Amino acid sequence: MTKAHTEIMSVQNARVKDWAQLLERRGRDKQGKYLIEGYHLVEEALRAGARVETIVYSLEKGAPTGWDELEQAASPVEWVGVSQAVLAKCSDTQTPQGVLAIVARPQLGMDELLAGEHDLVVVLDGVQDPGNLGTIIRSADAVGAKAVVLGRGTVDLYNPKTIRSTMGSMYHLPILEADLSLLLPRARERGVRLVTTSLQAERSCYDTDLRQPTWLILGNEGKGVSPEVAAQSDVQVIIPMQGKAESLNVAMAATVLLFEASRQRLV
Incomplete structure (x- = not known):
């Protein structure tokens, strides 16, 4: 050429x-x-x-x-x-x-997301570190998740640090920004189960059925999922830990949940 x-x-x-x-x-x-x-x-x-x-x-x-x-x-x-x-x-x-x-920049809206397959989606509520966002996108790509949704307050996908940390995975699945207060109720109407993480939850992610259409919602590094978003969830889960660590980094938690959902689908 x-x-x-x-x-x-x-x-x-x-x-x-x-x-x-x-x-x-x-x-x-x-x-x-x-x-x-x-x-x-x-x-x-x-x-x-x-x-x-x-x-x-x-x-x-x-x-x-x-x-x-x-x-x-x-x-x-x-x-x-x-x-x-x-x-x-x-x-x-x-x-x-x-x-x-x-x-x-691509133009992908809520209607397009909801019209397509939404079997396994990651939703981020105020994740602010570019490295965390990039790692979550790579993990979502690795398990074949259908999309990543960036709620209000989440770091810009097109921040150069975020782009580098995705290692190219940002081109392998749809990623869109959305108002979660509008998107999540519409997803539930379509049969999606909304799962949030919480350190106060009593239900283990390993004892939760993640095989049905599921959106995994993870929150801000310091504050977790906002009360407004948590109130819309169908179930709250915790990742059980045997050691003395107080909690997992949000990107690590997302990776554990994504691979557990993937494992359940492969059983």
Whole structure:
């Protein structure tokens, strides 16, 4: 495939300033786009058919090769060679890998989620750490969960730290933001069982039937699931622990619950 390449050398270029704004949530919300960095993530985005608009690469290192077939499966992509200074301005890392991409944010709403399969879904209520969100998305991907829902107060999926921590799993299943006070009642109407975690719960997750359509709801790292969301749950469970640890990290708890649900489905 013959690609049309352009070059930008100055950090004062208007397009470069737009790209740099994508490092902040306000810029991402304004432009409806986000930035990914590194060969693995850009390749995963192309492979998944994400709306990659522009691939920005280091003129010093040269344009990546071997993506022609992947690019044909996606929408037409613009290639822009840039200076190291431009890459540094648009990068969230200390040592840029030499390639980044500008991607249009997908538009997935509640109606689309509820219309599809919702056998096993993870719902996050105020999870604030990018690393935790990324790990939960990877675990959901690993067990074949149908979606991840980000409730109000949850860290932005398109935060560069979150994106890196997903290791590409963000492209393997639907992820959407939603108002849980509106979404959860509609899910229950469709036969979904809402399961929340609580340190005060008496019911073990291992003694709870997770084979039916189930949405696992996990809350903020310090406060847990909000009272408003907990009030909508059908059952509260606890992960029993034999040792002396007071509790599990939210990403660890989500992983345990997801793999227990997966195990029950495989029995």
